[in-house]
Amino acid sequence: MPHTTPKHTRRTLFGRSIIAAAGVAAFIAALPLAGAAEAQTPRRGGTLSFAISGETPGYDCHAYDTFAATHFLAPFYSTLLKFDLAKYPEVAGDLAERWTVSPDGLAYTFTLREGVRFHDGSPLTSADIKATYDRMRNPPQGVVSLRRATFADIDTIETPDARTVVFRLKAANPAMIMHFASPLNCVYSAAKLAQDPTFPAKTILGTGPFRFVEHVRGSHVQGARNENYFRQGLPYLDGFRGVFMLQPATMVNALQGGQVMGEFRSVSPAERDRLRQAMGDRIRIEEGSWTLNLTVVFNTTKPPFDRAEVRRALNMAIDRWGGSRGLQRTTPLRHVGGVLRPGAPGAASDNDLAALPGFARDINAARAQAREILRAAGVTNLLLVNRTIAQPYTPAGIFLVDQWRQVGVTVDHRQFETSAYLAALREGNFDAAIDFTNLFMDEPSLALAKYLSRDRSPVNYSRSTDRELDGIYDRLIRTADAGERTRLLRAFEKRAFEQSYQAPLLWWHRIIATNTSLRGWQMSPSHLLGQDLAEVWLAQ
């Protein structure tokens, strides 16, 4: 089997993508230059107190997709690979010291680091990796795995020796390398899984930089330094305490009062401004585009929204460029983009977007056209279903009410609690709805899944069936050629937005406020990444 270096593998997979480089450069450029000024020798010691704006539903990483789980669990666990946030979206080894990918993309061979031990002292071997990934792709009874579809392409997992693990795929899948870096794919002990497959749901036992100390439900989670962590000299902190703070105002007070050093999901523009004003040079603000968006979904099973021209007209009536300018002052909504995060490798440029329905620069002309279509179709009102989350769902809903009012459509805007909201989407009790996309990385196989036909994607709440989109997607996820991927992405966007089953409203803007005493934490476009706290340290 021909071997390549990991870096070369990345190049092979993405064909030295100029777009990727541009994406990385754009993201890095968006970050403040604070890092250079603050570069100092890391200081060892201290306990980091930070806020988590949600509490994990449970301890099993494989069962959840939420940031509340990663912010809680990431410090305790390791993964096979991880994202190199300084070079995002490149990946680096975590438990894997090095790896190779066969030229046909069907075999991934990982060599594990030596001397890695679980927190109970037992050594980590390739058997643990195999048991972990077998559990994710074929969960035993009583185990929930949200990664089943993600790893469906894995055919076999071999462990020729204690430090080597080989994944053989049924079909090439260029995204696989990034899935190996997902923070949600914590590696568990094979011995414990053999005793009880639900062990990780009950007990936290990883190889991460921190050992689990306590979880007081509704209050906080606490960890202490793992003295046997496999990365020499890390972590810097003696420990951490993650305090669950569900109200943004409470979190901002605590940050201002020095009770917590940061919160790693995001703050709103208003909270950022308040913190800047109150704390001056004691607060560090880092900003960038975010792997989250809000999406406008039309119910294609309800007339007249079963007609493409009606959906397209409603989509065309939305002034995304103007909305971005207004909404970014008070909400996290900011970036105009297509199916991928603006700035991500392969994402549509502003010029690409301007040619698509719903992204016209001349909104008056687009609205005039939309008004005619809607009048002819007799569309005078619609029911918009939304979620009762103040930021940014409520302002987004109000924005849409106003946009459609301007083309003669009256909107009944109804907001529901999450459970009732999801039920309304599932049951199709809406004409239009505000949905959302929440990704842990920029990868088309994840981002485009929502747009697939309903029989392939239960979260396609528009209930559309479009085999053309399905076909483009199937080709896209199998090709490693960056040029071809980009071409397919443009074709996918063109088809998706012309049909307007659903379309992104705006992409979110991530704003992280941390006390300047907190060092070593790295910003990224995803709030699920970079939370193991291994390299975080306190200057005071």
Next chain:
Amino acid sequence: MLRYATKRVLLMIPTLLGVAVLIFFMLRVVPGDIVEVKLRGDGGNPTQETIEAERKRLGLDKPIVVQFADWMVGLVTLDLGKSMWTEQPVVEEIGGRLGLSFQVAIMATLIAVLIAIPLGTASALFKDTLVDYFIRIVTIGGMAVPSFWFGMLIIIALLYLFNWLPPITYTPIWVDPIANLSQLIWPALAVGYRYAAVVARMVRSSIIEVMKEDYIRTARAKGVYEKLVVARHAMRNAMLPAITVIGLEFAFLIGGLVVTEQVFNLNGIGRLFVQAVGKSDFTLIQGLVMLIATVFVVTNLVVDLLYAALDPRIRYGGR
């Protein structure tokens, strides 16, 4: 008295059973599915097979009659089941928060009683004087200002005036009394102010009414000192409606401090309740409703017994 108390205790059983039946069926009528919230609520894309497997694991696929039977059997055996969200026993989920909520309720009640009775009495005795006007302004202010908003003012004042904030995690009073009180005194004050205002208004109007009674005139005609007239004759009777209000307010505080708990980041029953409702965590909601219903029923019983103890005219149960 004993017969009355026994009868009231026995009456609690059908009341609580009625609550248990109502809450079970009401929850099943409301749209929402905890499995969907858990697996899709943050953007996850699980297969339908995964959703169905999880529903089965949580017992949500069972016929509603079977689920109801499980709930009633559990109730009788004092097993409230496990939270569908955290999969921890409901009793543990509630128990971990109950101490804090009880302490805030007790502290707020003490603050309210200590403030309300002197203020209400003074306001009544000095009716339509400057003292009365001042107390009325203070008490009307207390009723008009929401507790959570007063709490936010307290937080901002502490932050900007003293650059200090109360602790953000709970320490039991027996572990560290200072840390405990420095966290809980502020929400107790925020809630206690409104509570005191309500009780003070009640005490004032009761005393004004009682002071017009014949027995007060008789006491005065007998030459009893005015202080004794107030303390022995007026106060005792005027306290009856105030006790009702204090009881109801106390019961409300156990689960009703939803926003105030958020403002002070308190890990209490109110916050747990809101979270449980938002996630459609049926078993936890059922457990919390039963707790609050029990608190209300027991509080009402205590209030009624206090009535009997305070007012010799009341004879319960007959002879």
